[in-house]
Ligand SMILES: NC(=O)C1=CN([C@@H]2O[C@H](COP(=O)(O)OP(=O)(O)OC[C@H]3O[C@@H](n4cnc5c(N)ncnc54)[C@H](OP(=O)(O)O)[C@@H]3O)[C@@H](O)[C@H]2O)C=CC1
């Protein structure tokens with residue numbers, strides 16, 4: 001196996017990239033090595049703040065042979081081109097969610113990963129760690145039987161109606177920003193339950209604000225597992241998930257966790273019985289970075305927690321749900 005130690009470059013030194021750098025410090029194999037930006041001075045400032053060795057424009061960073069992997073932390077519409085350029089420069093790619101606003105762009109990225117034989121991982125931090133593993137085990141059947149329905153809500157009031165969340169030109173709106181999380185979880189649960197991961201669409205709803213989907217919902221059927229998803233960037237929603245079985249339910253409080261800690265608690269209810277399951281907490285960005293290092297060292301293109309088939313399945317729904325929302 002090739003060496004696991006991974007020299008990372010952050011591309012897009014914005015808000016979430018700060019959390020990623022904190023995550024890297026907690027990772028086993030990763031270290032921040034370089035920072036790239038469309039603005040070299042912005043890269044230099046971030047690099048100085050976080051102690052990277054090098055900084056520069058995207059092209060300068062991608063041309064370096066001492067960078068093994070890149071983390072793409074830019075706005076959604078910039079993901080595909082940067083991911084493809086990075087793969088073509090021979091780098092492994094961890095790209096913030098959603099991989100791209102459209103399925104067509106996601107296909108371009110995956111084609112580049114296949115062609116260059118470099119790993120690509122869509123950064124769904126909620127897929128990693130003991131909480132996510134326990135959910136998969138429950139969905140796979142066993143003590144509670146087969147799951148029948150998943151409900152998940154991720155929404156917050158962003159306060160301002162400005163910035164990337166409300167800018168159609170950079171892929172703003174709730175569906176791409178946070179609706180993708182319950183969708184990615186529904187796909188994960190469907191796969192674990194042995195159901196199809198490409199759902200039938202039962203209903204899409206949305207309320208537009210500033211030309212983007214401020215609030216949206218989707219009703220989906222993954223074979224025998226139905227899913228109801230709600231999302232918003234203009235109102236606070238529960239941040240809770242519920243997985244329902246024939247005679248039991250599993251409540252997932254704060255299922256989307258924080259940016260630096262995975263969720264810790266599952267509540268299993270059956271009749272009047274209630275069991276609280278406490279799970280170890282991990283730094284999810286550290287774990288996802290290490291998962292990519294492992295793929296790179298082992299010569300794999302994909303990471304099992306978020307395989308390309310799931311990235312494609314999510315992109316298909318996001319594309320169609322958002323198109324329906326924006327069509328009014
Ligand atoms: N995993 C998580 O918990 C979270 C994930 N995210 C995801 O992270 C990504 C970035 O979000 P966030 O950090 O809030 O974004 P920011 O608004 O902080 O922007 C990040 C970077 O995007 C680039 N950028 C900004 N505007 C444009 C533009 N018009 N065209 C091209 N590039 C632009 C800039 O990079 P440069 O300096 O190179 O120009 C900027 O530094 C998104 O995919 C988002 O969904 C966000 C929050 C939490």
Ligand SMILES: O=C1CO[C@H](CO)[C@@H](O)[C@@H]1O
Pocket residue numbers: 156177178
């Ligand atoms: O991925 C995300 C997680 O939560 C944030 C809000 O708290 C979002 O804006 C973001 O894009």
